[in-house]
Amino acid sequence: MAEAEDLDELHSKRKAVATLLPYAVWLERAGEPKMLDALLHAARASRMPGFHVVSYRAICRYTLLRGKPSCYSACIAQLFLAYLREGLVQRWAAAVSVAPHTEEIAQSVVDALLWVASNHILLPYTTINTWSWLTTRPSLPPFSMGRYIGTHPNVVRAVRSLEDTKVLKAYLLLLWSEWIPLWDKSSLDEMCASMREDFGGIGIGHHRADLIQRLDHSLRQLDWGLESSSSTIRPSRTGIFRI
Amino acid sequence: MNAACCLLVPQWKLLYFRWGDYKPSPHEHSMVARSLLKLAQFKYQRSQRVKVPRLILRFALHSLSLYPPPPTSVIADCLSIVATDLGCDIALIMEFGERWVCI
Numbered sequence: 001m002a003e004a005e006d007l008d009e010l011h012s013k014r015k016a017v018a019t020l021l022p023y024a025v026w027l028e029r030a031g032e033p034k035m036l037d038a039l040l041h042a043a044r045a046s047r048m049p050g051f052h053v054v055s056y057r058a059i060c061r062y063t064l065l066r067g068k069p070s071c072y073s074a075c076i077a078q079l080f081l082a083y084l085r086e087g088l089v090q091r092w093a094a095a096v097s098v099a100p101h102t103e104e105i106a107q108s109v110v111d112a113l114l115w116v117a118s119n120h121i122l123l124p125y126t127t128i129n130t131w132s133w134l135t136t137r138p139s140l141p142p143f144s145m146g147r148y149i150g151t152h153p154n155v156v157r158a159v160r161s162l163e164d165t166k167v168l169k170a171y172l173l174l175l176w177s178e179w180i181p182l183w184d185k186s187s188l189d190e191m192c193a194s195m196r197e198d199f200g201g202i203g204i205g206h207h208r209a210d211l212i213q214r215l216d217h218s219l220r221q222l223d224w225g226l227e228s229s230s231s232t233i234r235p236s237r238t239g240i241f242r243i
Numbered sequence: 244m245n246a247a248c249c250l251l252v253p254q255w256k257l258l259y260f261r262w263g264d265y266k267p268s269p270h271e272h273s274m275v276a277r278s279l280l281k282l283a284q285f286k287y288q289r290s291q292r293v294k295v296p297r298l299i300l301r302f303a304l305h306s307l308s309l310y311p312p313p314p315t316s317v318i319a320d321c322l323s324i325v326a327t328d329l330g331c332d333i334a335l336i337m338e339f340g341e342r343w344v345c346i
Contacts, residue, residue, distance in 0.1 A: 013329055015297070016325050016329050018304070019300055019303050019321075020307070020322075022304070023321075026312060
């Protein structure tokens with residue numbers, strides 16, 4: 001199994017590992033998922049930039065389009081985000097609908113979903129069922145692609161347009177973190193508008209309270225980070241502070 | 244045998260070689276896979292155990308992506324090519340016709 005200290009080696013052997021994927025998928029379809037389990041674990045651990053090599057587009061099509069959709073198809077999409085197209089997203093959404101709700105699968109699904117939602121061509125192919133995975137609130141890694149691209153104003157608008165308070169709340173709780181800044185000011189404006197308009201009514205005070213608590217937590221973490229970094233600030237000879 | 248012949252062309256031309264259109268008979272596929280496995284092991288040793296040529300790794304990818312799957316011997320050779328690139332030692336036990344990979 002891939003661990004943190006293996007990352008360099010995994011990266012240097014990413015093409016060899018990717019070559020095994022079609023065979024691993026074939027084995028999984030035949031009821032032997034161990035190899036695919038190991039490969040997905042390795043891919044997640046290394047973030048596998050090698051999958052973005054042109055010749056591996058075929059693997060994406062192979063793994064998502066062949067056979068019945070399974071929980072593995074739901075996870076595999078995360079590895080090929082750059083190659084997702086309309087047909088593949090439809091296939092992925094079908095796989096997600098039958099996948100069991102586990103923490104690991106939820107991480108993959110939400111990461112891929114936020115990427116898909118940022119693309120206006122792919123967005124119509126997401127379903128309400130796919131969005132409901134947000135409510136499982138998986139613990140995304142601090143610097144995941146989904147967490148970063150998920151703050152794009154298009155995504156904020158897309159989630160608001162669902163008019164589902166639980167999904168919207170889960171989305172905001174997932175995205176607000178001390179790790180990733182918002183995409184730009186229009187994202188912030190959209191979120192502020194959402195707080196005013198979507199969480200301003202009667203009967204959803206507990207949602208508002210949860211969001212405020214999350215914001216307080218993130219701000220405390222940011223304050224703590226600033227205090228830690230300020231301890232390393234030293235005055236220069238000219239009197240201007242330099243970090 | 245067009246695929247085997249391409250190994251004789253200059254290196255820069257191999258960079259653009261694609262296996263996508265290569266649809267051999269099962270017999271030819273087995274022969275090419277076995278030859279490429281031996282070549283991969285030779286090249287791997289010569290490169291001081293660093294890498295198998297990309298062309299051969301792409302052959303393995305192409306073969307393992309075929310549907311229906313190629314003959315078992317081709318699958319075994321392709322997996323051995325990948326195992327070679329990963330630095331595993333492959334022990335062939337002729338008596339049982341099995342191959343074991345030592346990691």
